[in-house]
Amino acid sequence: MKHGQNIKNLKILLFCLLFIFLLSNLISSQLISPLYSQIVAENKNSAVLYLQKIRTLSIFEQELQKYKSIYGGAIEDDVFRPELQQNSKIRSLRLALERNSKSRDVLYNLYLLYKEKGDEKTANNYFKRALELDPNIVK
16 A cells, blocks of 8 residues: 555656646746847847847857848848947047047047947047046046
8 A cells, every 4th residue: 555655646746846847847938038039030130139149159150150041141241230330430530530639529439439349448548648638528
């Protein structure tokens, strides 16, 4: 009788574990990132955002090739567009700085662009130069 009770308890335990597993799987599947759902629905803008977020990861090149096969080569332009626009602004401001090395606004805007880019050393250099021209400037 005790052996039969142990088997019954084991079945109940297995059923409970299976139920908990299925319930947690269901809940976690509902919490999948909306970005992933949009990518699955072949939303190009979501794919661009995804690729921009993983640019520093080792899987970026592989993922880029995958999405290029889905959306064509233009997706690569979309992924790098913000950086290209930022670099274009930097080039324009540097040209303006060559014409007027005492332009506080140009120096400050270069500070902001380099800071946004993550180049703190260059950003701080431009900020110091702007600060020399206008001690009231605020970071």
